[in-house]
Amino acid sequence: MDETGINGTEARRGWMSLLARAPERRLMALWDAFSPRPEFNWLRRPETGAVMVRGRMGGTGAPFNLGEMTVTRCSLALAEGAVGHGYVQGRGAARAEAAALIDALMQTEAGGAVRAAILDPLEEAMQTARTARAAKAAATKVDFFTLVRGED
Amino acid sequence: MYVAVKGGERAIENAHAWLAEERRGNGDVAELSLAQIREQLSLAVNRVMAEGSLYDPDLAALAIKQARGDLIEAIFLIRAYRTTLPRFGATKPVDxxxxxxxxxxxxxxxxxxxxxxxxPTFDYTHRLLDFKLAAEGGESLEAPKAAPRHQxxxxxxxxxxxxxxxxREPESEAAPGDLTRQPMxxxxxxxxxxxxxxxxxxxxxxxxxxxxxxxxxxxxxxxxxxxxxxxxxxxxxxxxxxxxxxxxxxxxxxxxxxxxxxxxxxxxxxxxxxxxxxxxxxxxxxxxxxxxxxxxxxxxxxxxxxxxxxxxxxxxxxxxxxxxxGFLEHIKLPHYVDFQSELELVRKLRREAGADATREAAE
Structure with missing residues (x-):
């Protein structure tokens, strides 16, 4: 794929974002079922750290520091050369490794198979969960009405 | 002033062993899992994340278990843990x-x-104890749904x-100060x-x-x-x-x-x-x-x-x-040296006051 193009960057941004937020059990189940597993070398072994999450004053104003969140990251190179980076929320070395391998594979000819076997089902499951929550929220929508006073 | 004391190692070890036993509580009762704390005591988990200033529900659940449900102790554990983490950077401001x-x-x-x-709010509930919750093994509940809003x-x-x-909030992209890095x-x-x-x-x-x-x-x-x-x-x-x-x-x-x-x-x-x-x-x-x-x-x-x-x-x-x-609870730690000097001072003042009284009585 064209990794340098806008579309390539946008696509990669999309799958890396998906992998970062993916629920552990789901991601690992899909990854464990995937084959063939590629050979790779570590460029940076998984490490857990913190990132400072920022908010904005009044929701739209100047930034301020809200607090940190845990993130695990790693980088690796496939034997054939593609470099994959894994960034996942929380502490999960195995999850970061899977994310980096999937990121690397997505840049190879195996990309289509990885998308079909892992990314699409993952995206669908996350979208279903999101829609279910939105549906429960929608069921709690109320219409308050103020009562008209008698003397009017 | 706090002056270090030595000794008491065995007593401390035994106290911590007893703490672990008490944390577990009655062995006839099933042990709490972190997933149970995370899923069923989620508002306690939220408070520990907010005041611990580290978003990680699993760690917060662990801290609550270790702290026997003492949320300030759990927050303390999270704050101590976060100091061990390398900082990878800062995020874009959330939208x-x-x-x-x-x-x-x-x-x-x-x-x-x-x-x-x-x-999922407590608002408009009657704040009456629900004894149905006291019966274990309740069926899983599913909230009603309506057409979801996607916008x-x-x-x-x-x-x-x-x-x-x-x-209006003035727009700005100025890098904010960080009280975890610079003293206030x-x-x-x-x-x-x-x-x-x-x-x-x-x-x-x-x-x-x-x-x-x-x-x-x-x-x-x-x-x-x-x-x-x-x-x-x-x-x-x-x-x-x-x-x-x-x-x-x-x-x-x-x-x-x-x-x-x-x-x-x-x-x-x-x-x-x-x-x-x-x-x-x-x-x-x-x-x-x-x-x-x-x-x-x-x-x-x-x-x-x-x-x-x-x-x-x-x-x-x-x-x-x-x-x-930290400051409040440190006053319960041994302050014997301080207190010894205070004791000496008060005894001296009392002796002098007593001597004065005796002298006045004599005059």
Whole structure:
């Protein structure tokens, strides 16, 4: 794929974002079922750290520091050369490794198979969960009405 | 002054062993799993994440288990753990206007676009103990559903901004101060104040916020908007050269709308207080917004009424429950050397007073 193009960057941004937020059990189940597993070398072994999450004053104003969140990251190179980076929320070395391998594979000819076997089902499951929550929220929508006073 | 003491190793070891036994409680009762704490005591988990200032539900659940449910002790454990983590960087400011809202209400605008969505709230419950919960093995519950809304839910203040009837937030991309990296100094900017408040003790901020409602620095707040939901967290990744979402966090955001008579430079308009806190932490977010608004008296040209909630140094220096508990609880540790000298002093004063009394009696 064209990794340098806008579309390539946008696509990669999309799958890396998906992998970062993916629920552990789901991601690992899909990854464990995937084959063939590629050979790779570590460029940076998984490490857990913190990132400072920022908010904005009044929701739209100047930034301020809200607090940190845990993130695990790693980088690796496939034997054939593609470099994959894994960034996942929380502490999960195995999850970061899977994310980096999937990121690397997505840049190879195996990309289509990885998308079909892992990314699409993952995206669908996350979208279903999101829609279910939105549906429960929608069921709690109320219409308050103020009562008209008698003397009017 | 605290002077180190030696000895007591065996007693300390045995005390900690007993602590572990007591933590486990009666062995006939099933042990709590972290997943149970995370899923079923989620508001305790949220509080530990907010005041521990580290978003990680699994770690917060572990801290609660280890601390036997003492949330300040759990927050202490999280604060200690976070100091061991390397800092990978800072995220882009989260866009709360794009939040997937579980809850979104306004006490001021009944016809808010996007609607009033109650979400999973304690509001309107009768606060009667539900003895059905005492019976274990209840069936799994499924909440009713309705047609989901897919559009973003814009902030209510955005709809009023056109009229200029509500104060606008000045736009800025200035890098904010970080009180975990630089010691606090006063006067602190609003960036430091908000960081301090969002990790501050819920009880302390609740008390201060309540004091403003009761008339100490009265600023008559309404909840313009309260929303709870998840937002994506984006960060620039240097090795990639572009930003990706590195996760999502649940947040509670509260914007208050406050009366303002206007000043020499500003026409009468509504002003705002702001609260933004990790997790579903609504009481804390509302408290934060009220205290934020009270602390803004100087920039809004209001009078210093001498109220505690207006005193930035007082508020920020005492809102951190780990600093507070550390200093408070250290007085129970051995102070024998100090106390020995105090004892000597008091005995000496008493001897002198006694000698004086004897002399007076003799005269």
């Amino acid at each position: 709360t206007g794009a939040m997937d809202c579980d809850r979104r209400i306004s006490a001021t605008f009944k016809d808010a676009p996007g609607g009033q969505v109650l979400g 973003p839910t814009p902030h209510i203040t955005e709809f009023l901004a056109g009229e200029d009837i509500i104060q 100094s006063f006067p602190a900017g609003r960036d430091i104040r908000l960081q301090s408040l969002t990790r501050g003790d819920e009880g302390f901020l609740l008390g201060l916020a309540y004091s403003t409602q009761r008339g100490y620095a009265r600023n008559h707040a309404f909840v313009g908007e309260l929303r709870i939901g998840t937002v994506a967290v984006e960060m620039e990744i240097p090795e990639l050269g572009f930003a990706i979402e590195i996760g999502e966090v649940e947040l509670t955001e509260c914007e208050t709308v406050n009366q303002f008579k206007g000043s020499k430079t500003e026409p009468p308009q509504f002003t705002r207080g702001y609260g933004l806190v990790f997790g579903q932490t609504e009481r804390k977010a509302i408290s934060m917004a009220l205290v934020d608004r009270a602390l803004r008296w100087r920039e809004l040209g209001e009078d210093d009424l001498g109220a505690a909630a207006q005193d930035e140094e007082f508020v920020l220096s005492h809102s951190d429950n780990i600093q507070a508990t």
